[in-house]
Amino acid sequence: MRIALLQNNSTVGDLDGNARKIADAVRAAARQNAALCVTSELSLLGYPPRDLLLNKGFIETSWTVLRALGRDLADAPPVLVGLAEPNASGQGRPLWNCAALLRDGEIQGVFHKTLLPTYDVFDEDRYFEPFDAPGWFELDGRRIGVTICEDIWNDKDFWTSRRYRVDPVQLLAEQRVHCIVNLSASPFHLEKHGFRLRMLAEMAAKHRLPLVYVNQVGGNDDLIFDGRSCAFDAKGGQTATAAAFTEDLVVVGIEMGTVGSAPRRADRLAVTVGPNLGSIAPAAMAAPTGDGSREEEIWNALVLGVRDYLHKIGFSKALLGLSGGIDSALTAAIAAEALGPENVLAVLLPSPYTSRASIDDAVSLAANLGVKHLTLPIMDLMRGFDTALSQAFAGYEKDVTEENIQARIRGNLLMALSNKYRAMLLTTGNKSELAVGYCTMYGDMAGGLAVIADVPKTLVYATSHWLNARRGPVIPERILTRPPTAELRPNQTDQDSLPEYDVLDAILERVVQLHRSSEEIIREGFAPEDVRRVVGLIKNAEFKRRQAAPGLKITDVAFGSGWRMPIAARWPI
Numbered sequence: 001m002r003i004a005l006l007q008n009n010s011t012v013g014d015l016d017g018n019a020r021k022i023a024d025a026v027r028a029a030a031r032q033n034a035a036l037c038v039t040s041e042l043s044l045l046g047y048p049p050r051d052l053l054l055n056k057g058f059i060e061t062s063w064t065v066l067r068a069l070g071r072d073l074a075d076a077p078p079v080l081v082g083l084a085e086p087n088a089s090g091q092g093r094p095l096w097n098c099a100a101l102l103r104d105g106e107i108q109g110v111f112h113k114t115l116l117p118t119y120d121v122f123d124e125d126r127y128f129e130p131f132d133a134p135g136w137f138e139l140d141g142r143r144i145g146v147t148i149c150e151d152i153w154n155d156k157d158f159w160t161s162r163r164y165r166v167d168p169v170q171l172l173a174e175q176r177v178h179c180i181v182n183l184s185a186s187p188f189h190l191e192k193h194g195f196r197l198r199m200l201a202e203m204a205a206k207h208r209l210p211l212v213y214v215n216q217v218g219g220n221d222d223l224i225f226d227g228r229s230c231a232f233d234a235k236g237g238q239t240a241t242a243a244a245f246t247e248d249l250v251v252v253g254i255e256m257g258t259v260g261s262a263p264r265r266a267d268r269l270a271v272t273v274g275p276n277l278g279s280i281a282p283a284a285m286a287a288p289t290g291d292g293s294r295e296e297e298i299w300n301a302l303v304l305g306v307r308d309y310l311h312k313i314g315f316s317k318a319l320l321g322l323s324g325g326i327d328s329a330l331t332a333a334i335a336a337e338a339l340g341p342e343n344v345l346a347v348l349l350p351s352p353y354t355s356r357a358s359i360d361d362a363v364s365l366a367a368n369l370g371v372k373h374l375t376l377p378i379m380d381l382m383r384g385f386d387t388a389l390s391q392a393f394a395g396y397e398k399d400v401t402e403e404n405i406q407a408r409i410r411g412n413l414l415m416a417l418s419n420k421y422r423a424m425l426l427t428t429g430n431k432s433e434l435a436v437g438y439c440t441m442y443g444d445m446a447g448g449l450a451v452i453a454d455v456p457k458t459l460v461y462a463t464s465h466w467l468n469a470r471r472g473p474v475i476p477e478r479i480l481t482r483p484p485t486a487e488l489r490p491n492q493t494d495q496d497s498l499p500e501y502d503v504l505d506a507i508l509e510r511v512v513q514l515h516r517s518s519e520e521i522i523r524e525g526f527a528p529e530d531v532r533r534v535v536g537l538i539k540n541a542e543f544k545r546r547q548a549a550p551g552l553k554i555t556d557v558a559f560g561s562g563w564r565m566p567i568a569a570r571w572p573i
Helices: 015-030 050-054 056-072 168-174 192-207 294-312 326-339 356-369 379-389 400-421 431-436 457-471 477-481 501-513 518-523 528-540
Strands: 002-007 036-038 079-086 095-103 106-112 135-139 142-148 179-184 211-215 217-220 223-226 230-232 238-241 248-253 318-321 344-348 372-375 424-427
Touching: 002 015, 002 211, 002 230, 015 036, 015 056, 015 079, 015 248, 036 179, 050 056, 056 079, 056 095, 056 106, 079 106, 079 179, 095 142, 106 135, 106 142, 142 168, 168 192, 192 211, 192 230, 217 294, 223 294, 238 248, 294 326, 294 457, 318 326, 318 400, 326 344, 326 356, 326 424, 326 457, 326 477, 344 356, 344 400, 356 372, 356 477, 379 400, 400 424, 431 457, 431 501, 431 528, 457 477, 457 501, 501 518, 501 528, 518 528
Parallel strands: 002 036, 036 079, 142 179, 179 211, 318 344, 318 424, 344 372
Antiparallel strands: 002 248, 079 095, 095 106, 135 142, 211 230, 217 223, 230 238
16 A cells, blocks of 8 residues: 655644645645555644634634545545544543544544643643544555554553553554554654654554654744654564655555455564655755754754744744844844845844954854844943933942843834834844843843744854854854853853853753752752752743743753743742
């Protein structure tokens, strides 16, 4: 049997547009003689639809669109389409997460998700009722078991600690299916893909079943989906893979016996899987061939995230403040790659504390990227604020207040340009700064998208070095080598207020991603004063992070929907 993996970039709520993508991909698969097509999880709705799922009209319309899609594809191969089905039982949550089988112009089966994730960015228990067991259908004498995303993430022999009492794949294997397909919307984070491949390979080999995995690709809000749909034979060998970070179509050929002659579990038939038979993605969007490094993954994910975030909400242009520092340099490079340099404006906002080196490096970077740049000095505005506040501030020493005023002046100017030019303002702060509150509300935090808000400072440097090694000296060398500084007072450096970034990032990883206590981290050899200081800063900055622009997620724990700490709390995390 030839199964087509339809790796589409869906847009949340665009029912008609998502249906057209599915139809186009099914027809392309039909030309390659596919017998079955499989889409990703909630492919018709777009993932994650979040509280759109509470809108009954949205759900009802999705089924109207599904039926029309079925009629449109009446002469095409069967296709599994992900969407949400109303729970007619009257018990539990109002919906099921499901996959509908369109065949011969009709809905010929509906298969439901059994395991519902409620961790990290997932909150499916808010909307969906778990189904009691996965289902299968027969096609050309083969039993095809259907699972949806989380259903494959609970193998008792793979996980040291399981989240659920049942294993849907095990249940399907016991029903003597010949193949398992999985519709997924699995968000990207660093190192996840290798882990996912190991899990799928071991699962296929354990049950001696071929496994077809279809993952969504694209950016939706803060989440990025890497695609990389794949197939495994009954020995756990990876036999086909789709492109990373771009749309793709892969058709896989699998030889199996009939249901009537289904082998015993111990003697399952091996399968042969054909090569990747081509992509339906435009040539300009073809997946890059690169080194497979962590830095390349960060770059490709953020470029895709920026492009989709802006385009899916109706923006074609972006601007950002370009300081001459490493964070704004990397953000500008990502934006230029994602949107085209002609659609990016870099704004220099020098103060009396801005060095000549910063200005020169910012101008050089803009020229290297081919982006337009604009200079708006802020010293006169600073004097105006000093005059306006002179009486109110009488008797007070200058402190961080005046530094924050500089940042807020810049934020106001950038937002004015954003409004006037109808361009999205990109913030440039990194994860290390956001974690400890080394940022100014309504100042450098102002904007509509925080591009590198989940990239620790050490990875900002690593990715920038990678970019220069791959593209030539895009980022001026001095930006990479001079000590980082906010330049809000004379001779300022970041390390006046923070530990060295390699130490800071190591502590942050343990607190934010591993949820370790101060005592545990100190026992690892970190200086107690550094640990307690950083932990205190993380806790005290929570109110700032609640007001930050959405940030693109690239680590396993990002600030945002996957980080749910209280603001008013006395426990020192």
